[in-house]
Amino acid sequence: MTARVTTLGTSHGNHTYCRFNTATLVEVGDASYLIDAGSPASALMLRGEKRIQALRGVFLTHMHEDHAGGLPGVIKALLKAPEPGQHTDVFLPEVEARAGLEAWLVAIRLRWPSPLVTLDTVRDGPLYEDDLIRLEATRTRHLSDRYGPASFSYRMTIGDKRIVFTGDLSSDFSDFPEFAKADPCDLCVCEMTHFPPEAALTTLMDSPIGRLVFNHIHDPWHGPGEARLRELFDALPYEFHIAHDGDEFEV
Ligand SMILES: [Zn+2]
Numbered sequence: 429m430t431a432r433v434t435t436l437g438t439s440h441g442n443h444t445y446c447r448f449n450t451a452t453l454v455e456v457g458d459a460s461y462l463i464d465a466g467s468p469a470s471a472l473m474l475r476g477e478k479r480i481q482a483l484r485g486v487f488l489t490h491m492h493e494d495h496a497g498g499l500p501g502v503i504k505a506l507l508k509a510p511e512p513g514q515h516t517d518v519f520l521p522e523v524e525a526r527a528g529l530e531a532w533l534v535a536i537r538l539r540w541p542s543p544l545v546t547l548d549t550v551r552d553g554p555l556y557e558d559d560l561i562r563l564e565a566t567r568t569r570h571l572s573d574r575y576g577p578a579s580f581s582y583r584m585t586i587g588d589k590r591i592v593f594t595g596d597l598s599s600d601f602s603d604f605p606e607f608a609k610a611d612p613c614d615l616c617v618c619e620m621t622h623f624p625p626e627a628a629l630t631t632l633m634d635s636p637i638g639r640l641v642f643n644h645i646h647d648p649w650h651g652p653g654e655a656r657l658r659e660l661f662d663a664l665p666y667e668f669h670i671a672h673d674g675d676e677f678e679v
């Protein structure tokens with residue numbers, strides 16, 4: 429089974445002149461899954477000719493606005509022209525985010541609640557499974573709420589393929605997820621904002637990664653800075669890419 433990964437939005441916390449906020453779409457057969465829903469995720473799906481009705485799961489890594497801000501737009505699009513059998517599970521990384529989101533969905537005059545969308549909370553370990561994929565979560569130290577760490581990395585398994593999504597990490601890269609260090613993955617989508625490249629190089633070199641895609645790209649690495657970033661990771665023993673909005677990767 430092949431998966432197509434599209435980096436819809438690839439910017440760090442703010443939109444930039446060439447990148448929108450973070451959202452990554454994984455298409456498997458007729459189904460699709462969204463990792464993060466930074467704004468304007470639903471518009472970028474439309475522009476990329478991706479059917480919103482195919483979305484089976486939306487998994488936010490954490491509640492920072494650049495990862496969650498486009499979610500109301502995604503839910504609005506899901507409710508707009510439903511197809512028979514359409515249903516989407518939306519996973520929020522903090523329990524308390526749910527009340528705020530639901531209040532906003534009502535405030536913007538959506539027909540809410542809706543049987544088309546189910547809200548759930550991310551937890552450590554196995555999180556989601558259907559006939560096409562399995563997804564598991566592990567905590568990072570990027571963001572905490574009053575209950576503890578409230579940010580997550582994800583690993584998606586599609587048949588014998590594995591894709592890791594780091595989400596945002598801490599400033600020393602020490603929370604790069606264990607499941608990317610210990611087990612081989614075909615593709616690792618890794619953020620590139622919160623740590624200096626030097627802090628990540630050794631860990632990334634030692635991890636059994638098939639192919640690496642940097643997303644969530646920080647300002648210094650935009651435009652002409654891209655060549656510098658490429659140099660800094662030149663020693664990686666596998667192929668790596670610096671993602672732009674709309675790039676597609678087959679796994
Ligand atoms: Zn971010």
Ligand SMILES: [Zn+2]
Nearest residue numbers: 490492570596
């Ligand atoms: Zn963040």
